[in-house]
Amino acid sequence: MGEYVIEAHGLTKYFGSEKVVDTLELAVPRGTVYGFLGRNGAGKTTTIRMLLGLLHATRGHCALLGCDSEELTPPIKARIGYLAEGHHLISWMNIGKHAEFLRSYYKAWDQTWFNDTIERFGLDPKKKITSLLLIMDDPTLGLDPVVRYDVLESIVTMIQKESCTVFFSSHNLADVERVADRIGIIEAGVLRSDCPLTTFKDSVRRVRCLFRNGQRPELALPGLLRVSWLQNEACVTLARFEEHRLDELKALGADEVEILDASLEELFIDYTTPLSGRK
Amino acid sequence: MRFNINPSSAEPIYAQITRQAREAVARGTLRAGDQLPTVRELALELVINPNTIAAAYREMERIGLVHTRRGRGTFVAEIQSPASPGERRHHLQKHVDALLTEATLLGLSEEETLDAVRTVAGKYLLRETKKNG
Numbered sequence: 001m002g003e004y005v006i007e008a009h010g011l012t013k014y015f016g017s018e019k020v021v022d023t024l025e026l027a028v029p030r031g032t033v034y035g036f037l038g039r040n041g042a043g044k045t046t047t048i049r050m051l052l053g054l055l056h057a058t059r060g061h062c063a064l065l066g067c068d069s070e071e072l073t074p075p076i077k078a079r080i081g082y083l084a085e086g087h088h089l090i091s092w093m094n095i096g097k098h099a100e101f102l103r104s105y106y107k108a109w110d111q112t113w114f115n116d117t118i119e120r121f122g123l124d125p126k127k128k129i130t131s132l133l134l135i136m137d138d139p140t141l142g143l144d145p146v147v148r149y150d151v152l153e154s155i156v157t158m159i160q161k162e163s164c165t166v167f168f169s170s171h172n173l174a175d176v177e178r179v180a181d182r183i184g185i186i187e188a189g190v191l192r193s194d195c196p197l198t199t200f201k202d203s204v205r206r207v208r209c210l211f212r213n214g215q216r217p218e219l220a221l222p223g224l225l226r227v228s229w230l231q232n233e234a235c236v237t238l239a240r241f242e243e244h245r246l247d248e249l250k251a252l253g254a255d256e257v258e259i260l261d262a263s264l265e266e267l268f269i270d271y272t273t274p275l276s277g278r279k
Numbered sequence: 280m281r282f283n284i285n286p287s288s289a290e291p292i293y294a295q296i297t298r299q300a301r302e303a304v305a306r307g308t309l310r311a312g313d314q315l316p317t318v319r320e321l322a323l324e325l326v327i328n329p330n331t332i333a334a335a336y337r338e339m340e341r342i343g344l345v346h347t348r349r350g351r352g353t354f355v356a357e358i359q360s361p362a363s364p365g366e367r368r369h370h371l372q373k374h375v376d377a378l379l380t381e382a383t384l385l386g387l388s389e390e391e392t393l394d395a396v397r398t399v400a401g402k403y404l405l406r407e408t409k410k411n412g
Contacts, residue, residue, distance in 0.1 A: 033328055153326050156329070157323060175286070177286045177287075177292065179327070181328045181330045181331070261294075263286075266289070
């Protein structure tokens with residue numbers, strides 16, 4: 001097995017004439033918690049299903065744990081946990097924990113029947129289904145805050161204790177900010193960003209610019225993601241940010257420039273909303 | 280000490296941890312020589328990626344708040360202050376300005392403002408005044 005637990009090269013998927021995933025490149029190192037982000041319909045689930053070999057790629061290929069996704073053998077599959085969207089099967093919990101978890105969903109949960117059943121099948125409630133790679137499609141969707149927190153806790157526990165790799169999609173960016181150390185952002189089938197979370201937050205920046213004379217110059221800068229004006233202040237979001245880009249803003253007449261801290265959620269919105277689509 | 284992390288905040292998580300550790304050192308909740316939890320322990324406690332915790336510890340080490348002894352753990356360092364009084368004053372100035380801005384806009388008098396500072400100063404490990412200097 002190579003250095004990367006998940007790999008994709010030129011991965012492309014068409015549904016009819018519609019390109020849903022577009023020449024996607026992915027290389028996820030072992031031990032990573034990877035947050036796979038994108039708006040609805042961006043191609044997250046399609047990508048995940050191709051990674052797992054549940055869907056044929058139109059072009060390109062992908063591999064999990066060094067094994068081609070379309071030829072995953074049972075021993076390899078046994079080391080991969082998959083949580084499909086909307087299926088609250090928490091595969092890293094042991095059977096007892098899992099029961100505890102499911103019980104809260106059902107008013108009519110019958111513990112005696114459950115105990116009998118696991119006894120009949122010879123299941124050990126302490127037994128854990130250990131996996132090297134866990135792929136989850138929106139695992140916290142629809143969970144109450146307490147259970148959601150449990151899921152996050154399990155992710156942190158797991159990567160420390162079992163040096164697992166976790167790949168998950170989510171719309172809850174505060175969760176992603178908590179547990180992920182690498183993120184990918186997919187938009188219209190294209191993976192636009194794939195880097196450590198800290199790199200993303202350093203390279204996409206909101207800058208407050210004050211123009212004392214009240215004029216609003218055209219801020220056509222390379223990598224411009226968003227401009228919003230309030231009186232004589234502009235909040236400018238730039239991709240590929242570096243310190244010296246503040247000088248570009250000053251050159252356009254800004255009297256004061258200040259880098260603002262922004263949450264991942266705020267940056268994600270700036271990053272994925274086209275300029276023209278804004279008021 | 281207890282950290283209180285808000286992952287939705289604009290302040291990065293590693294910065295929240297560093298700031299709260301500085302506050303704890305200033306108030307004496309953390310004393311020189313105290314051992315911080317390991318990265319692993321704190322990651323589990325706060326439900327935060329261990330790399331983020333490690334980044335916070337590196338930052339604390341960089342600013343001289345803690346020191347790490349290999350294989351032993353991370354320990355709170357003695358409070359280090361810049362050598363020259365001028366430098367100390369310079370670092371403090373913008374915080375003084377922020378305080379005075381608030382006080383002015385709240386309509387406080389100078390005496391009331393200084394009084395408010397004196398009232399809480401006892402909670403902090405401010406250095407004792409040296410005679411003749």
